[in-house]
Amino acid sequence: MRITGWSRATAAEAAPLAALFRRIEAVAPVGLEQRAEDVRNRLATLGPDNAGRTRVGRDDTDTVAAYGEVADMGTADDVLRIRLTSAFHPEVADDVRSELHHWLIDQARQLRDDRGSVKAVLGTRCAENDRAGRERLISDGFAVVRHQRDLVLAVPDSPPAPVLPPGLVLTPVDERYDELARLAHNEAYADSSAALRPDRRTWPQHATAHPGFLPDLSCLLLAETQPSDNPVAAFLFALTDGSTDTPTALLHCLGTRAPWRRGGLATAMISHVLHQAHSAGIRQLRLEVTDSNHQALALYRKLGFVESGRGFAVLMRQLTPEADEQP
Ligand SMILES: CC(C)(COP(=O)(O)OP(=O)(O)OC[C@H]1O[C@@H](n2cnc3c(N)ncnc32)[C@H](O)[C@@H]1OP(=O)(O)O)[C@@H](O)C(=O)NCCC(=O)NCCS
Missing domain, CATH: 3.40.630.30 (Gcn5-related N-acetyltransferase (GNAT))
Structure with a gap:
């Protein structure tokens, strides 16, 4: 041709x-x-x-x-x-x-x-x-x-309730925390050579100004007492995903800053997303993960994500x- x-x-x-x-x-x-x-x-x-x-x-x-x-x-x-x-x-x-x-x-x-x-x-x-x-x-x-x-998870009819460790509050992504969320994002991804670490100029299009941004499925976890100046302990940004016929949300980026890891924060945010997705009629979550990111793969495997067959x-x-x- x-x-x-x-x-x-x-x-x-x-x-x-x-x-x-x-x-x-x-x-x-x-x-x-x-x-x-x-x-x-x-x-x-x-x-x-x-x-x-x-x-x-x-x-x-x-x-x-x-x-x-x-x-x-x-x-x-x-x-x-x-x-x-x-x-x-x-x-x-x-x-x-x-x-x-x-x-x-x-x-x-x-x-x-x-x-x-x-x-x-x-x-x-x-x-x-x-x-x-x-x-x-x-x-x-x-x-x-x-x-x-490329991993997918079917949204269950009764998603598990999010369980938050004490001292943490789940909040929608709020513009007051925009720059702190960017800093938390870049800190969480600091060791991951593959990840984007947006600067102030490119952050909006990566996050809340992305045309597919789903505010109801995105969230921050704020620490009431903190070991640092930034209260954003963890973040999750979700986007609309039209890559399948099944109504799907894409977990675009999610992370927990190092001091809060292994405390169930990522699990809690994904449980929250499953609840919100269920209410919004979304049937599936999808995400992309690097095959060398063993901790993230362990997290997703534990939560029941499976390969879609669309890796690259x-x-x-x-x-x-x-x-x-x-x-
Ligand atoms: C991956 C990441 C989000 C996990 O966040 P977290 O809040 O620590 O995750 P949770 O505490 O909810 O962990 C739940 C389960 O995931 C698995 N897991 C998480 N971190 C792990 C690690 N370092 N090693 C092995 N398993 C791990 C475990 O099964 C864990 O359950 P357990 O603690 O009962 O054994 C966090 O390590 C991170 O921010 N990494 C850098 C950014 C990133 O890679 N994001 C994902 C991009 S796709």
């Missing part, structure tokens, strides 16, 4: 892109959105200055058959993180895939330069069964850094000026 024209993605393409993503997810899953509404949200989270870093390819029947996107995922430790997405109808020819890949790398360089960053790291997803795609990335300097598991590999590559100069 050939691509006869490329254009920038707009909200008007959300429905045909969702159709393309459904087709791809059926054969080589990487966690792409399946509903037009979620694709629209995805495009909205790129922000106006990144909208130009998208590309929609159409075949000779004017059907959307390819998509490319470069997204700014924030800066951590002076390194700009850039997510590359390329999605193709299964019959799209190899040279089209290579052409889009090179376009994405060029756009990523421009994004790095626009942000005034010297160092950037590129990350992209590849379906576990997409050997050719993985080889293509590896030959361009990418390396597999982790495998993401994550590959990364440095994007430094020195790397640019290499042939």
Whole structure:
């Protein structure tokens, strides 16, 4: 299959892109959105200055058959993180895939330069069964850094009541705690090289300003007496998830700061989410977890989460000026 024209993605393409993503997810899953509404949200989270870093390819029947996107995922430790997405109808020819890949790398360089960053790291997803795609990335300097598991839990008819240790209060995500929640988030994820640690600029789109944000299913646990200045002991942010036909909420990020770990806080927050989900008619919780995150995997296994079969590999590559100069 050939691509006869490329254009920038707009909200008007959300429905045909969702159709393309459904087709791809059926054969080589990487966690792409399946509903037009979620694709629209995805495009909205790129922000106006990144909208130009998208590309929609159409075949000779004017059907959307390819998509490319470069997204700014924030800066951590002076390194700009850039997510590359390329999605193709299964019959799209190899040279089209290579052409889009090179376009994405060029756009990523421009994004790095626009942000005034010297160092950037590129990350992209590849379906576990997409050997050719993985080889293509590896030959361009990418390396597999982790495998993401995709886990689901059916919402029971009578979810267990949340049990909170004394001295902790469960509260909805409140704008008064926005910056403290960000700091708690980044502290909880400090040891996890794979996790995003948003700065002030990118935090809103990661959390409450994310178009899929579900306030009723998100929560903070506040400590009444604290071993630190920040009362946010634990946090959970949930998003709408249109990746399956079952009404589903995505546990987007959740964590407990180190002093409070193994006290049942994550368990309590997930019990709370199950209650809220049940009342809202949501039938399933879903999340992605790195296969090296043994404590989180132990938590989810204990709570009954199971593999959905939609896990994928994550590959990364440095994007430094020195790397640019290499042939
Ligand atoms: C994973 C994490 C959220 C767990 O939070 P928590 O509040 O300590 O979890 P809980 O106390 O509710 O633990 C419940 C169960 O999970 C398992 N578990 C949690 N931490 C564990 C650890 N370090 N080692 C082994 N099992 C662990 C245990 O089965 C535990 O039950 P037990 O204490 O009765 O044995 C926390 O370690 C964390 O914030 N990690 C960094 C951020 C992160 O990885 N988030 C998840 C991203 S997908």
